[in-house]
Amino acid sequence: MKRVLVTGSAGFIGFHLAARLLADGFVVQGLDGMTDYYDVALKQRRHQMLLQNPSFAATEAMLEDAGAVRTLVESFAPDVIVHLAAQAGVRYSLENPRAYIDSNVTGTFNVMEAARAQKVQHLLMASTSSVYGANEDMPFCETDKADTPLTIYAATKKANEAMAHSYAHIYDLPTTMFRFFTVYGPWGRPDMALFKFTDAILNGRPIDVYNHGEMYRDFTYVTDLVHGIRLLIDAVPERPADPAGIAPGDSLSPVAPYRVVNIGNSEKIRLLDFIDAIEDCLGRKATRNMMPMQTGDVPATWANADLLKTLTGYRPETPFQDGVAQFVTWFRDYYQK
Secondary structure, X not given: OOEEEEEOOOOHHHHHHHHHHHHOOOEEEXXXXXXOOOOHHXXXXXXXXXXXXXXXXXXXXXXXXXXXXXXXHHHHOOOEEEEOXXXXXXXXXXXXXXXXXXXXXXXXXXXXXXXXXXXXXXXXXEXXXXXXXXXXXXXXXXXXXXXXXXXXXHHHHHHHHHHXXXXXXXXXXXXXXXXXXXXXXXXXXXXXXXXHHHHHHHOOOOEEEHHHHOOEEOEEEHHHHHHHHHHHHOOOOOOOOOHHHOOOOOOOOOOOOEEEEEEOOOOOEEHHHHHHHHHHHHOOOOOXXXXXXXXXXXXXXXXXXXXXXXXXXOOOOOOHHHHHHHHHXXXXXXXXX
16 A cells, blocks of 8 residues: 555645655545635745655645546556545634535535545545534543534544445445544644644733633644554454454454554653643743633543554653653744744
């Protein structure tokens, strides 16, 4: 499996994954819509860096354009598709829910249709810890029910999981869904807390700290995440001959070559401690504007990553202090601050 199509290749995670695959000797085709949800120049710079490698090519098209997606998959003929492109952002889904239906539901359907027609060896697609919604038992396990999404973003990702399962069952399309937790690191998204906090502190602006700082997240460093994805490419799910033989804790479907896998650091970090780490790296203190909980947000996320470890032998482990330091170094260099 040497030819990989990565959707969302100009995005934060897609950029890092494409770079990792290129370093491992894969031929990578990127697809990105270059939407203006955040700074397009940052996306363009990521693609420019990837294009320095002759084994990378990029196509600009929207996921909603079924013809463009189909034509690209037919012409590139990938062995594997890693579908990361999506309308991201929990809070933005409260303002513009239609964008999530168009990109995350219709767009993902177009990717699945192209994967089915191409008969790819493995389809891997991004989901999110947000699908756990109102679940209170932690750490979250893949076999937990995830039927109480709190935002349209989470609902579209849960819909993707259900759609993918049906395709895996009907068309025998090996599919792995990975649930990301709070991913951070160099080249990160400007709408995420680490980026916003760093920028605000350096520019003397206050930062908004929701739920008065009593928030906990499973912060996952981006290179740990893409290493997990890289290993999961080779962990192709198979339709079980005997459903009774599925190991406890394995999310493998009893009726399809389909599995859901958490990729998280398996550590619940207090938001205030994360902010402390940013301040330490910057050598400056933040002015903290303590706020109530936002609609659709949850007080905590925390991954059980045992299944990832079982399947790949790997578990993310970068301490958040180290990851924050790497981000701050990149930020100050990129923005010359």
